[in-house]
Amino acid sequence: MTAIRPEISSWIEESVLPRYDAFDKGHRRDHAQYVIGTALELSGHYDVDKEMIAVAAACHDLGLSVCRETHHLESGRIIRELTELRKWFSHGQIEIIAQAAEDHRASSQSEPRTIYGKIIAEADRQIIPDVVIRRTIQYGLKNYPEMDKEGHWQRTVEHLEQKYADGGYLRLWIPESSNAARLEELRRTIRDKAALRAVFEAVYKAEIYKDLLPKAKAILEGEDDMIAGMANLSALLHQAFHFWWTGFYRVSGKQLILGPFQGPLACTRIPYGRGVCGTAWARKEAIVVPDVEQFPGHIACSSESRSEIVVPVWKDEEIIAVLDIDSEKLGTFDETDREFLEETVTYL
Numbered sequence: 001m002t003a004i005r006p007e008i009s010s011w012i013e014e015s016v017l018p019r020y021d022a023f024d025k026g027h028r029r030d031h032a033q034y035v036i037g038t039a040l041e042l043s044g045h046y047d048v049d050k051e052m053i054a055v056a057a058a059c060h061d062l063g064l065s066v067c068r069e070t071h072h073l074e075s076g077r078i079i080r081e082l083t084e085l086r087k088w089f090s091h092g093q094i095e096i097i098a099q100a101a102e103d104h105r106a107s108s109q110s111e112p113r114t115i116y117g118k119i120i121a122e123a124d125r126q127i128i129p130d131v132v133i134r135r136t137i138q139y140g141l142k143n144y145p146e147m148d149k150e151g152h153w154q155r156t157v158e159h160l161e162q163k164y165a166d167g168g169y170l171r172l173w174i175p176e177s178s179n180a181a182r183l184e185e186l187r188r189t190i191r192d193k194a195a196l197r198a199v200f201e202a203v204y205k206a207e208i209y210k211d212l213l214p215k216a217k218a219i220l221e222g223e224d225d226m227i228a229g230m231a232n233l234s235a236l237l238h239q240a241f242h243f244w245w246t247g248f249y250r251v252s253g254k255q256l257i258l259g260p261f262q263g264p265l266a267c268t269r270i271p272y273g274r275g276v277c278g279t280a281w282a283r284k285e286a287i288v289v290p291d292v293e294q295f296p297g298h299i300a301c302s303s304e305s306r307s308e309i310v311v312p313v314w315k316d317e318e319i320i321a322v323l324d325i326d327s328e329k330l331g332t333f334d335e336t337d338r339e340f341l342e343e344t345v346t347y348l
């Protein structure tokens with residue numbers, strides 16, 4: 001087994017991988033690294049040049065800098081223009097590397113022309129069920145920002161079915177790859193719509209929060225008036241998730257007093273230790289309530305509220321307020337909400 005020359009490895013590290021930093025979330029540096037690792041692994045089953053495999057894998061998506069639709073062809077063009085490669089490879093080898101990049105698209109109906117193309121195409125399939133589903137959702141959020149959650153759900157199902165379900169257009173080229181078994185696992189999830197919906201919900205939520213955190217930071221930075229900050233933060237969260245009620249209660253003596261909020265009328269004062277808000281304040285920790293009926297001492301501000309999360313807002317080692325979010329559905333909140341909301345309120 002030939003090792004990869006150090007100068008080729010460092011050229012990939014220093015000159016190729018950084019180019020991926022500018023691409024969409026599904027095609028960042030970690031994607032290129034995954035394809036390089038998997039392609040090298042698959043190449044162990046064949047009599048191929050490992051350096052050509054590494055370079056083809058490293059460069060296979062560089063064409064994304066030009067156009068997503070034709071990026072495989074652009075990658076081929078870019079590879080042919082890379083003068084560095086001429087130091088290490090013959091004209092014929094560079095041609096094979098370029099063709100391997102051109103042939104890597106899953107939607108291509110024709111078989112990759114060489115074993116190099118087949119290995120790169122196979123390595124490019126990140127058939128890790130969770131990753132496939134997450135990338136599908138990320139792509140939708142990025143490219144269809146006007147679409148609502150149900151729209152994204154439908155788009156996710158359609159894409160997964162067209163590409164990965166039985167009879168989908170994805171084709172596997174290397175029987176030795178572990179993709180075959182994982183594809184079967186993904187197909188089971190695609191068939192089980194309840195299971196798929198659960199994965200969708202979790203991923204969708206985390207993606208919305210990830211998008212929202214920097215926005216919250218930018219809006220709250222430089223505003224030291226707490227009420228103004230709370231007002232904007234409740235609006236930001238409410239609009240992103242369409243919760244039933246999103247707002248703040250401020251600590252005042254031994255009670256909480258209603259602060260800025262979005263949603264219907266609310267209780268104005270909550271005693272220390274009472275209800276979910278007063279309990280979170282007393283326990284000095286966030287509380288996730290999947291079903292408010294089951295929470296002892298729950299204060300019903302509205303009969304519409306079915307589940308709730310309360311997150312304390314700290315200032316100088318003291319709780320000065322709580323963020324309270326209510327949902328009209330059961331079990332809306334989980335650890336993901338707690339984690340992101342705790343982070344968000346530190347920006348106040």
Ligand SMILES: [Fe+2]
Pocket residue numbers: 060061071072104105124
């Ligand atoms: Fe690609």
Ligand SMILES: [Fe+2]
Pocket residue numbers: 031035060061124
């Ligand atoms: Fe790729």
